[in-house]
Amino acid sequence: MRAEGGGEEAGRSGTEDYPLSAVPDEARQGFWPVTLVLLGFTFFSATIWGGASLGAAFPLWPDLAAIILCGNAILAAYVAGLGYVGYRSGLSTVLSARFAFGDIGSRWADALLGLTQIGWYAWGTATIAIVLGRLLGLDPWFLAPLMAIFGLGFCLTACIGYRGLAALSRVAVPAMLLLIVASVAVALRDAGSGAAPVAAGTLTVAEALTIVVGTFVSGGTQVANWTRFAGSGRAAVISVLLAFLVGNTLMVAVGAIGAAVYGLSDIVDVLAVQGLLLAGVLLLFLNIWTTQDNTIYNFSVAGCHFFRTERRRLVTSAGAAAGTLLALLGMYDWLIPYMVTMGVLIPPLGGVIMADFFIGRRGRYPPFEEGAVPRFNRRGLAAYAAGSLAAAVIPGIPPVNGIVAAFLVYALLTRLR
Template sequence: METKDYEHGTVPKSERKHWISIAAVWIAIGIDLSGAFLGVELAAGMDFWPAIGATLVGSVLLGLLAMACAYVGAATGLTTAMVSRAVFGKIGGAVLALAMSISLIGWFAVQAGFFGSNAQVAMLELTGIDWPVAVFTVLGGILMLLTALWGYRSISRLSTLAVPLLLILLIVGIVVAFATRGSEALTADTAAVYSFGGAVSLVMGIFVLGVVSAPDMARWAKTPKQAMAAGFFGFLFGNSIIIIVAVILSKLLNETELMTMFFVLGLGGFAVIVLILAQWTTNTTNAYSAAISFSSISKRFSRRTLTIIGGVIGIIVAVLGAADWFINFISAIGIVIAPFGGVYIANFFANRKHTRFEHHSDVPRITVLPVIAWLLGIATALMTTQTSDGLGFGLFSLTLIPALDGLLVAFVAALAFEVFVRRRAQRAVSIDGIEI
């Protein structure tokens, strides 16, 4: 079994990948059942065109953010966890790595839960057998966990197989739906549940964890420019395709389960195979990145061991009903994780020539100002998120997109702190070793 993923070092030039293969991984990750669930939620809580507009705006913003995050990963060769160590210090980086790992395991649990519910529908439709959701959740979680043990290479191979099949299924599904149901249902009025900005924030929240952890994959790119191309197209299309398809099919068919929609369209058998591949690819990556983050905290356990531990925890949480908290979960991720991306992007571009972004560099135990910038971003996102759109207080608005609010405030604060530190250092005068 090949397990060398260079989680504590740089990926050799000879093993770097073309941007298309990396983009395919992110597209395959994005086309999953959680995206379909969000599409159904938006279809039930917004008119058609606002839902499509929110999806496109959120996905473009994710693509632009992914370009910056992927550049950091490719330029430094560091995993996301190691980048956080360089920015926040040893202790601060460990805290961020732990937060990332917990979020990824939670995401693994949510995805496994979606897989279980849709697999149950497929089994019932195909055989008439009604097994408990928990059975499919456990089996699916184990399947996804096994692939994660092989690391990036197996994820890339699986994505190469899954992406073309996914695109074929989605295109055929849309064509058949329009041919059999027409388009009148798309223009029907829908009682507004989500604001436009809140919907954009949810669209970003569903994949922002993948964006912020983009260095884990981007470090495999041949060049930073290729990593940026992979990031933009991978997250733009990976995030938007399944949500848009789910919005359209949910409006036309008036159904809430993606698997049920494809059975209604007569595509159930093909959909079972393809959607299993989609969920397999997505959750394999969650388990892989969670283990990568944990491994940066301590080298005592190997990535494979941590993958197994995290995966087992995720499966247990999934069986306990993690998918039932889906909207609040992605709202929390957008609030907590997006500002982290803003901080490390600002810190990297302000210090791109600093030795802190080199492997085995000496970093302080904790760097306080970046942590403060991150907390300011979290506080901002909490205060600008409307209670109807997720977790938050709705005290005021900035861009109308809470996840973006938090990211931008954290980015600006981190840059301001860097300017403050540099000016202070320039004004400091050392006389006989005493700084004044």
């Protein structure tokens, strides 16, 4: 499947990052640009806070280490499958959803994925403003202007597109890695001195795995937005595995180790105890910035598909404004119910897309033309409903239940047809 069109239309599609067409061969990237962008995406502060809840409940070794590695292995396997679909087809997640759910049915995926990213963007914007205000001792009335500045400023690299994301990640990812390694080394040293508190044991293993998988299953569902730029299937899959097995594991581990060793759930507080506070402010800023631009980029891809427009930069700016408004309305306090809802509604989308591509289409989409797909793909919609129900009611790990149920139901309906 390849992008079509020429002249002015093709030029606009390229500068806007191909929101309604496949990425052509000449726009494909090598291994490291894709890997750095994905690592920058998985370096996210909310993942650190999620990991902190694990550190207070389990012994550092071997229980906590096993839970983190197992949870991220599940997440990486799921995202790698979607990443390969993106490379093979050259399509974003929402364009693949048009085959899986139909021309009109896919707009549900657009709305769900787009609004999800707006929520994350709002949370990140509020977080950096609140933390910076606290560290500097600013009056509360300063928070609203800070949110406005950060909310509108973070989207600049996303407006540039994939090239802007890659340029920022080249600087941010190595800097964050150095600081994370230093913090973990100090924490392990302190843990060895006998200063670590005893784990409280307030979570079951299933609940802990749900937290690990749920921290990034939403963003991971949209991984094709970047792997569609990969130059080979091997580069796409290995980039995804590195980002989620290394990047996301590090983020969860930093929060978990900080809580286990110091009894603190806030990474900034942990760095203050370790004497790394100044570096911690830089970490938080880079951490949130790299994720914010990827998040709002995801929104722009979904928004362009929903409205069937090539004007990705305009959609990016509108999304950043909406996210900033949501931050001002109090998104910082809604994180937990927001994550729980996403863990039910988003993962089945990925299960349906993979089943449609690997089972229904046998690994190859037909030419992407007007009228190439029906208005509604009833198999996809039925499988999505079954996956969401499984995630909501079946005991276990909700995101995994949703993915597996959606995949199996779609495959069964395909065979029955």
